[in-house]
Amino acid sequence: MFMDAIHALAQQPLTREEEEAYTDAVLLAQRQCHPYMKHIVQPIAPEKARRYLHSLQDRGHRLLRYVQEARVELKDYKGIQFTNLIRTLRPHVIYEFGAGGSTCLFAELLQENHRRYGVRGELHSFEQSEDYYQRMSSAFPDDLRPYITWHQCETQYVWKGPYRALSYKKPDLVHRVVDLVYVDGPDHIYGVEHFKKYPFFNSDLIDLVERGVTVGRAVNDVRW
Numbered sequence: 001m002f003m004d005a006i007h008a009l010a011q012q013p014l015t016r017e018e019e020e021a022y023t024d025a026v027l028l029a030q031r032q033c034h035p036y037m038k039h040i041v042q043p044i045a046p047e048k049a050r051r052y053l054h055s056l057q058d059r060g061h062r063l064l065r066y067v068q069e070a071r072v073e074l075k076d077y078k079g080i081q082f083t084n085l086i087r088t089l090r091p092h093v094i095y096e097f098g099a100g101g102s103t104c105l106f107a108e109l110l111q112e113n114h115r116r117y118g119v120r121g122e123l124h125s126f127e128q129s130e131d132y133y134q135r136m137s138s139a140f141p142d143d144l145r146p147y148i149t150w151h152q153c154e155t156q157y158v159w160k161g162p163y164r165a166l167s168y169k170k171p172d173l174v175h176r177v178v179d180l181v182y183v184d185g186p187d188h189i190y191g192v193e194h195f196k197k198y199p200f201f202n203s204d205l206i207d208l209v210e211r212g213v214t215v216g217r218a219v220n221d222v223r224w
Helices: 002-010 016-032 035-054 061-070 076-089 101-117 130-139 142-147 192-197 204-210
Strands: 093-097 122-127 148-152 155-160 163-168 177-183 214-220
Touching: 002 155, 016 163, 035 076, 061 101, 061 130, 076 101, 076 177, 076 214, 093 101, 093 204, 101 122, 101 142, 101 148, 122 130, 130 148, 142 148, 163 204, 177 204, 204 214
Parallel strands: 093 122, 093 177, 122 148, 177 214
Antiparallel strands: 155 163
16 A cells, blocks of 8 residues: 555656756766765775774674674665764764664664763664564664664655655654764665656654754765
8 A cells, every 4th residue: 555655646747846856866976976986985995994893892793793694784884984973973862764784883882882981872773674674673682782772663655845755654752852863764765767756855854853853963875
């Protein structure tokens, strides 16, 4: 039924605002393919990511086991970006929309901040896939479980003004301040063809702000 609703809503003509957003997205994708990224940044990322991995308490072995057992991926740029970010921010509350390899990394770094600085952070991870959720939650390291609350949620696809928006059906949450929001779900939107077929953006961040939540920092991962 949900996919039928997506098809019905997606079949409606693009609004002028969506056409403009599509054009901007294409330009952004072209800038991300700049030769500097391809020839300078990408070749050095794996070695830098390994150094960050080895800086974890057990040199990253627990994180690597989780990635293998849960059959998820942790890309090099995420390992670099989030290790820097969480060590600097020392957040009390993180919301992650779309779970994966980053989920365990977040928990690792929250435990590290707790041990080093006494900052007891908590991660709320939202995921719609039953299979994905079961794989990740069953493989999650036991001593990191106190730092995470899983939310398996359905998704919703609705108009937000002149734009079509996909988001999680979030439960009523008690946090009025969220230090870090990471948007990597509920669905990947890679490539302009997919955007044209299913035009939507993720509105979970907007939903939080509309509820009166103060968001300290937000990261949006590879999506329109």
